[in-house]
Amino acid sequence: MSATITTSSEANGNVSAATAKAAARAAASEGGPQSVTLARAINAAMVDAMETDRAVIVFGEDVGLLGGVFRITDGLTKTFGDQRCFDTPLAESGIVGMAVGMAMNGMRPVIEMQFDAFAYPAFEQIVSHVAKMHNRTKGAVKLPMVIRIPYAGGIGGVEHHCDSSEAYYAHTAGLKVYAPATVADGYRMLREAIDSDDPVIFLEPKKLYWSKDLVDLEVLRAQHADNVEAGTSSEGRAAVARPGTDATLIAYGPSVSTALAAAAAAAEEGRSLEVIDVRSIVPFDDETVVASVRKTGRAVVIAEAHGFASVASEIVARVQERCFHSLAAPIRRVTGFDVPYPAPKLEHFYLPGVDRILDAVDDLQWED
Amino acid sequence: MSATITTSSEANGNVSAATAKAAARAAASEGGPQSVTLARAINAAMVDAMETDRAVIVFGEDVGLLGGVFRITDGLTKTFGDQRCFDTPLAESGIVGMAVGMAMNGMRPVIEMQFDAFAYPAFEQIVSHVAKMHNRTKGAVKLPMVIRIPYAGGIGGVEHHCDSSEAYYAHTAGLKVYAPATVADGYRMLREAIDSDDPVIFLEPKKLYWSKDLVDLEVLRAQHADNVEAGTSSEGRAAVARPGTDATLIAYGPSVSTALAAAAAAAEEGRSLEVIDVRSIVPFDDETVVASVRKTGRAVVIAEAHGFASVASEIVARVQERCFHSLAAPIRRVTGFDVPYPAPKLEHFYLPGVDRILDAVDDLQWED
Amino acid sequence: MISANRVAPPKSEDKPAGTIAGSLRRFGISEEDYMLPARHQIQMVSPDGALVPLDEQGTQPGHEYPIPADQELATAYEQLVIGRRVNDQNSALVRQGRMAVYPSSHGQEACQVAAALCLSGGDWMFPTYRDSVAIMARGVDPVQVMTLFRGDWHGGYNPNERNVGIQSTPLTTQLLHAVGVAHAAKLRGEETVVLAMCGDGATSEGDFHEALNFAAVFKLPVIFFVQNNKYAISVPLAHQSVAPSLAHKAVGYGMAGERVDGNDLVALLAVLGRAVKLAREGSGPLLVEAHTYRMQAHTNADDATRYREDSEVVEWQAKDPLARMRTYLTDRGLLDDAVESRIAERAEVVAAQLREGLSEDLSVDPQDLFKYVFSSPTRQLEEQSALLADELSREEATK
Amino acid sequence: MISANRVAPPKSEDKPAGTIAGSLRRFGISEEDYMLPARHQIQMVSPDGALVPLDEQGTQPGHEYPIPADQELATAYEQLVIGRRVNDQNSALVRQGRMAVYPSSHGQEACQVAAALCLSGGDWMFPTYRDSVAIMARGVDPVQVMTLFRGDWHGGYNPNERNVGIQSTPLTTQLLHAVGVAHAAKLRGEETVVLAMCGDGATSEGDFHEALNFAAVFKLPVIFFVQNNKYAISVPLAHQSVAPSLAHKAVGYGMAGERVDGNDLVALLAVLGRAVKLAREGSGPLLVEAHTYRMQAHTNADDATRYREDSEVVEWQAKDPLARMRTYLTDRGLLDDAVESRIAERAEVVAAQLREGLSEDLSVDPQDLFKYVFSSPTRQLEEQSALLADELSREEATK
Numbered sequence A, B: 001m002s003a004t005i006t007t008s009s010e011a012n013g014n015v016s017a018a019t020a021k022a023a024a025r026a027a028a029s030e031g032g033p034q035s036v037t038l039a040r041a042i043n044a045a046m047v048d049a050m051e052t053d054r055a056v057i058v059f060g061e062d063v064g065l066l067g068g069v070f071r072i073t074d075g076l077t078k079t080f081g082d083q084r085c086f087d088t089p090l091a092e093s094g095i096v097g098m099a100v101g102m103a104m105n106g107m108r109p110v111i112e113m114q115f116d117a118f119a120y121p122a123f124e125q126i127v128s129h130v131a132k133m134h135n136r137t138k139g140a141v142k143l144p145m146v147i148r149i150p151y152a153g154g155i156g157g158v159e160h161h162c163d164s165s166e167a168y169y170a171h172t173a174g175l176k177v178y179a180p181a182t183v184a185d186g187y188r189m190l191r192e193a194i195d196s197d198d199p200v201i202f203l204e205p206k207k208l209y210w211s212k213d214l215v216d217l218e219v220l221r222a223q224h225a226d227n228v229e230a231g232t233s234s235e236g237r238a239a240v241a242r243p244g245t246d247a248t249l250i251a252y253g254p255s256v257s258t259a260l261a262a263a264a265a266a267a268e269e270g271r272s273l274e275v276i277d278v279r280s281i282v283p284f285d286d287e288t289v290v291a292s293v294r295k296t297g298r299a300v301v302i303a304e305a306h307g308f309a310s311v312a313s314e315i316v317a318r319v320q321e322r323c324f325h326s327l328a329a330p331i332r333r334v335t336g337f338d339v340p341y342p343a344p345k346l347e348h349f350y351l352p353g354v355d356r357i358l359d360a361v362d363d364l365q366w367e368d
Numbered sequence C, D: 001m002i003s004a005n006r007v008a009p010p011k012s013e014d015k016p017a018g019t020i021a022g023s024l025r026r027f028g029i030s031e032e033d034y035m036l037p038a039r040h041q042i043q044m045v046s047p048d049g050a051l052v053p054l055d056e057q058g059t060q061p062g063h064e065y066p067i068p069a070d071q072e073l074a075t076a077y078e079q080l081v082i083g084r085r086v087n088d089q090n091s092a093l094v095r096q097g098r099m100a101v102y103p104s105s106h107g108q109e110a111c112q113v114a115a116a117l118c119l120s121g122g123d124w125m126f127p128t129y130r131d132s133v134a135i136m137a138r139g140v141d142p143v144q145v146m147t148l149f150r151g152d153w154h155g156g157y158n159p160n161e162r163n164v165g166i167q168s169t170p171l172t173t174q175l176l177h178a179v180g181v182a183h184a185a186k187l188r189g190e191e192t193v194v195l196a197m198c199g200d201g202a203t204s205e206g207d208f209h210e211a212l213n214f215a216a217v218f219k220l221p222v223i224f225f226v227q228n229n230k231y232a233i234s235v236p237l238a239h240q241s242v243a244p245s246l247a248h249k250a251v252g253y254g255m256a257g258e259r260v261d262g263n264d265l266v267a268l269l270a271v272l273g274r275a276v277k278l279a280r281e282g283s284g285p286l287l288v289e290a291h292t293y294r295m296q297a298h299t300n301a302d303d304a305t306r307y308r309e310d311s312e313v314v315e316w317q318a319k320d321p322l323a324r325m326r327t328y329l330t331d332r333g334l335l336d337d338a339v340e341s342r343i344a345e346r347a348e349v350v351a352a353q354l355r356e357g358l359s360e361d362l363s364v365d366p367q368d369l370f371k372y373v374f375s376s377p378t379r380q381l382e383e384q385s386a387l388l389a390d391e392l393s394r395e396e397a398t399k
């Protein structure tokens, strides 16, 4: 389902294009592209990072023996021992606070919050320390830590298991916020997050965990190694997930696949929609987004989170500021409603779906 | 300094206009307008609410004997006893969580978080319970509680004492978020917050606590009583704090006075700026804001909080959606930078000030 | 009473003699001995259903527990059988796809039943996601309880009808709500006791600490009832706490703690019964830790074989609360085949209720999304509601 | 060792014999006796400066504390005098408007000094806003420490230089950082002990609970050092906790707790010294509660007369840590006028350093706002930085 995304984000060269060296290595690799889940790609990123650097450790609730409730840390304890991947007592503020201390003392913790809403007990640690330690010490203390959060809905979960909490983090100065939408980005961006000397909130769209894509992990590994060598990275770069000319759909995380589906449907009706995969919410890639909207003159921002004071609001605000004179119509938002995430039987009505996106596109004052 | 605001918000009739009865009573009242601080107005609102309804109780850290670190609850324990205004152990999640239980069991707690950043330990209780209890029980459980938060900067406080945290709450579906900017609104809106059957995050701009205004508390009391009788309120209504014609400044809380100062300065240069005091962030008064921007064709949104994914972003997004064809220029934001709130000696550079607002107004493409 | 030297006078002298002091006088023991749990867990009926000799029941001075009355035991047994039936029925309904998820309390039914039965009608209970059986034992409609797990809405029963809080998912957050309910009642002079439930894993959360401390400082009649079923999903107790017992946490708040065999319904009724009595009399909060075992996976979505040995489960099968109680009551002559079959019938009625209630798909109203966010919808929500209505009618039209 | 009956085997059997077991063997006491504080606070020198008779020192089997060596006491006394001078100097600087705010540890200097001196160079300390004196006693530049309070920046010293965490304002959050630092060191096989400080009020926060539990479960060498100065701003201890003592919280995490006279530097050095030794040997974390008193207001912004009687302050004046130590050391012949005046001179040097360092207004660079948010500024921050630069140059131009 997300093959298009990966392919196109590879294709447009915006994101860490394979160097000649990596390409060569990839060609040499026996395997070639395989069907890989997002879960597996994220797991592979942790395995590779742990192999590369002994300072990388993984902990959280149930991440050890069980491999996490989503099995994303499967096998890490077995491979690296229970000193490098382990369960903690059940306390999220404790997990984040301990990670702060570990990062202060030479480690690169990669921690898991079991579900989006269960990161809230750690909010003080995240906002008052994780986001501020580097700044308050004028860079004397680096805080290389990654907080992985399985987030967003679409899995029929009971309440508190489906929050799209990105706005809380994106609004907090001092945090980087990554939201991968593809299998390849699951690997690529997590490697970069772990490499980063800054704390990263790493948002994993849980409804995509088991979605598959044709990717060659060997190629991704090689690309990462080359990027590290060259000092380059895909951080802060958006991707054109699907090129188009009539209007721009801007999405991230779980909404990218929905946007692509909408674009595919629109194409059948003769409308060419460009889909931008934001990838990194903080830092934000104005350049790619602005270039697209200047070209198309119309935009719809799509996100699962409540719309009010959200990342979608931010995107609208930035784009109208930068593309005002190119806009043929107001920028529309298709977001979750401003209501608590609903029970499983109602989530369908809450989530931005293809129809709602197409309705919004239809409303972009085409006859004006 | 905020006399203008109050006067104009009274004047424009948008906010709970005094009924004939209240006006008569006011005329009869001996006192007439007096110089009253915001701190005193908020205190008076609690006193009056506690006198009106035995279910209203006040608790938090240091709110009892000491009267709070800002003395906002001064005298409440003395007047109403230590069963109705009391100190708790030092634990914010405990305070909010206990308030949830009390509200479930017939009380109307009004609780104080000592400073903005010290509400973060309570984030899970606020987001996962305060905001959701009414909804998850289909209204069977009402949660009439007010969380008072002294917030924002400009007081030369050390870190964690100056956060503008409104976006976190405004983004959370199920919370009402009030941000008074004037002394009269301090009284009026807190009475309404306490009366509300919904939970209200009540944001008190701490730098305005000691700012004074000429108000007649008797009149406010009478107006409140009349509104209750008539079933009306000022909830969700913005105010035109200063009428103007050339551009609209949209602000709330501590930024309203800055916006008014900017408008005054602009007037000297012959530019007529309208200032909107948003008052209630949730619910939001689109009508008043849109009417103003449709009239002026230009807008600047002003807020102390970091700009990224903020309430200011939301206002821009809503306004561009609703006023697109009236806009002569992109809507500008003048907000705090996306950096941790700075140390006292640097806060001046962080805060949206008159100059920065006027620069933004100048940038509104007047020659186009 | 713990004494301190002249430099730091005992804190109890600083404070007005509370009712804990009263308890101390009554039991003739020291403050520490009152607050620390007895050295053994309290157990009255052994796993094979025999009455444990008095001197082996784990009691000690100040920690004495008389055996509950026959009638109480008979009623409790009936609820135990129903509880087991409910767990089995719900697990079956999950397998049949009639429910999305069910966190079963299979093996913990004695705790569930005792939690419900120790309270009076005006008291309150604050359960977790695992405590469905306790909620039903308190009289809440079984099908309403299942609303959360079938996915129709976040909660299906009105908390005010039987004084039962919502089933809380964010761990231990509900303990603070319990404290608040008790506090409100106390301020009004009502004699409400509140039973607040959580698991062993949940005791690690900060809210656990804050709740116990608030209850102790405000001397509120709250029983904190921890079902220590040895696991928090996959994480065993040893990775959760290295305290001598979870009940040892009580003294750190200035409250009494006790451990009880959580598969022994008789002991549970005795210990919780006394706790409720003490709390109602004004002794402040108490912490009761019940040793039990989660016989099944965390929920149907979990695979318990990944983290525990079958042998451990088998070991606990031998301690089953139901078999033990049946033997004990039969031996006492309180139970015979006739009574058994009457009880089984009642259990079948509840099971049938569940099957029937969950057999049809209730239609949901999309507009419910907006109706209950606030006591009346804001203009923004009205707009969004109209948007959805419009979208759905467009969809309807193109069908 | 606490025994449990056959139904719930003792937890210690479930776990490999840790080093706590070793301590128990060594001290020949039960687990409960090891973890519960001694019945009295430990006190070695009385308020009037006399050595307390051994049998009145509050020690008991397993809780024995030898008197520290003379040289250690002499060094500590010097730091005590400097600490008092620092507090007085800073309070004066606040009155003169050279600093925005200063939370003085006047009266608590014995705790401050002992906290710093019990650690080795490679160890770590995690202080609060009130622990400036402890940080200086550990060797951090005094003027750098004051950066936070003069308002130039959030922190003025590099935590890595002397292994001292930032002065934490959000209460008890730093205890978890301490746990993390200790954990990282342990994973690398380093023998780092970490001292984590907080106040009595702070023990009520959830993070206190989580930090102690994490430290205990992971058997980390962390000393949790609570300065119980009887107030959290205006809130007295009795409204914060009704536990027999704060040290009684330790047993609930499976760690040892102890109470000590926080105005008795000798006892503090003895108790903290042993705690550090035990922790370094692998006995896991310990909790030490020091009974002391905040002699001045919470900060200069606070008015303590609103919530406490002068008589209480006067009472504590008689327990001053400095006077007591001076008498004791003089009587022991470790202190004479010559030594005193040498120490006073050293204290004056530090005071002068503070006066001088805070005399001039450092100019601040507005661009610092953007420089340190991330390891390198994002494009957004570069834009905002340019915006500010532009605004300031426009301002400059119109001047």
Ligand SMILES: Cc1ncc(C[n+]2csc(CCOP(=O)(O)OP(=O)(O)O)c2C)c(N)n1
Residues within 6 Å of the ligand: A061, A090, A114, A118, A121, C130, C169, C170, C171, C198, C199, C200, C201, C202, C203, C229, C231, C232, C233, C294, C298
């Ligand atoms: C704050 C929070 N963190 C994490 C979770 C996810 N979670 C649900 S149940 C559970 C284990 C709870 O274990 P325990 O308290 O022992 O209760 P039990 O399930 O054994 O009854 C976890 C980690 C949660 N619900 N809330």
Ligand SMILES: Cc1ncc(C[n+]2csc(CCOP(=O)(O)OP(=O)(O)O)c2C)c(N)n1
Residues within 6 Å of the ligand: B061, B090, B114, B118, B121, D130, D169, D170, D171, D198, D199, D200, D201, D202, D203, D229, D231, D232, D233, D294, D298
């Ligand atoms: C999380 C949090 N809540 C509230 C505050 C505000 N506050 C600062 S100091 C203080 C009292 C702390 O008392 P205690 O822990 O006893 O330390 P002391 O000041 O007595 O040294 C409070 C409430 C804070 N800093 N952090």
Ligand SMILES: [Mg+2]
Residues within 6 Å of the ligand: C199, C200, C201, C227, C228, C229, C230, C231, C232, C233
């Ligand atoms: Mg459990």
Ligand SMILES: [Mg+2]
Residues within 6 Å of the ligand: D199, D200, D201, D227, D228, D229, D230, D231, D232, D233
């Ligand atoms: Mg204190």
